[in-house]
Amino acid sequence: MKIGIFSDTHGDYIAIRKSLEIFKDCDFILHCGDILNHGVFNPIKKSYNPKKAAQLLNESKKPIIFCKGNCDSEVDQIAIERPIQNPIAYIFSQPFRILINHGHNMSMEDFLKLARKDKYNIIATGHTHRKSFEKIEDAYFINPGSASISLDEKPASGAILHDNELTFFNIKTGEVTEKFILK
Numbered sequence: 001m002k003i004g005i006f007s008d009t010h011g012d013y014i015a016i017r018k019s020l021e022i023f024k025d026c027d028f029i030l031h032c033g034d035i036l037n038h039g040v041f042n043p044i045k046k047s048y049n050p051k052k053a054a055q056l057l058n059e060s061k062k063p064i065i066f067c068k069g070n071c072d073s074e075v076d077q078i079a080i081e082r083p084i085q086n087p088i089a090y091i092f093s094q095p096f097r098i099l100i101n102h103g104h105n106m107s108m109e110d111f112l113k114l115a116r117k118d119k120y121n122i123i124a125t126g127h128t129h130r131k132s133f134e135k136i137e138d139a140y141f142i143n144p145g146s147a148s149i150s151l152d153e154k155p156a157s158g159a160i161l162h163d164n165e166l167t168f169f170n171i172k173t174g175e176v177t178e179k180f181i182l183k
Contacts, residue, residue: 001027001093001094001096001162001163002025002026002027002160002161002162003026003027003028003029003030003093003096003098003160003161003162004019004022004023004026004028004029004030004062004158004159004160005029005030005032005124005142005144005158005159005160005161006019006023006029006030006031006032006144006147006158006159007031007032007033007034007069007102007125007126007127007143007144007145007146007147008032008033008034008069008126008127008129008145008146008147008148008149009031009034009035009036009053009146009147009148010034010035010036010037010038010039010042010048010071010146010148010149011035011036011037011038011048011049011050011053011148012045012047012048012053012147012148012149013047013048013049013052013053013056014047015047015147015148015156015171016053016056016057016147017056018147018171018172018174019147019158019171020056020057020060020062021174022158022160022169022171022174023062023158023160024062026062026160027062027093028062028063028064028065028093029060029062029063029064029065030064030065030067030089030091030098030100030124031057031064031065031066031067032067032069032100032101032102032103032124032125032126032127032143032144033066033067033068033069033070033071033072033101033102033103033126033127034069034070034071034072034102034126034127035053035057035066035069035071035072035076035080035084036050036053036054036072036076036079036080037050037071037072037073037076038071039070039071042149043149045148045149047148050076050079051079054076054079054080057080057082058080058081058082063082064082065082065085065089065091065100066080066082066083066084066085066089067084067085067086067087067088067089067100067101067102068084068085068086068087068102069102069104069126069127070102070104070105070127072084087101087102087105087106088100088101089101090120095121096121096122096161097118097119097120097121097122098120098121098122098123098124099111099114099115099118099120099122099123099124100123100124100125101123101124101125102125102126102127103125103126103127103128103143104127108136111123111125111139111141112136112137112139115137115138115139116137116138119138120139121138121139121140122139122140122142122161123139123140123141123142124142124143124144125141125142125143126143126144126146127143128143128151129145129146129149129150129151129152130143130145130146130150130151130152131143131144131145131152131154131157131159131168131178132145133166133168133178133180140166140182142159142161142166144157144158144159144168145157145158145168147171148171154177155170155171155172155173155177156170156171156172157169157170157171157177158171164181164182164183165179165180165181165182166179166180166181166182167179167180
């Protein structure tokens with residue numbers, strides 16, 4: 001199973017278009033929130049066009065599972081044809097039990113309690129606009145970073161989970177920036 005993961009697109013249609021191109025061979029895609037709205041504290045980029053961004057997401061041939069972020073609103077659901085799940089989405093795709101949440105309203109302990117209780121081995125979040133990967137207890141915590149507005153002085157990013165490998169990539173170039181093996 002090949003799963004594309006991105007977050008914090010904030011209505012950036014170019015970031016969405018490039019991400020979807022990179023995800024073209026994925027079985028499905030996870031979006032960890034902040035889909036269309038740029039947010040009060042984020043710059044409005046020239047590529048900010050939420051209507052065009054929604055159209056690209058709606059035209060995706062790959063299923064996209066959306067999780068609601070702190071910048072997402074009821075109006076966004078009108079523009080997005082697939083459900084924006086709130087605040088958590090669960091995905092079971094062997095060998096993974098995946099929980100996605102934007103990450104702005106749950107603590108690490110909250111995530112760990114859910115992972116322990118329901119045996120989630122992947123927790124995917126966004127919100128920080130910083131890519132990260134770490135294993136805590138029996139769960140891997142993945143933040144693909146922001147596909148639009150990176151805050152860690154690295155290029156805008158996304159991730160692909162394929163079998164037991166996690167790959168981070170540069171959204172603009174499609175270049176792989178890091179790889180990790182899940183054991």
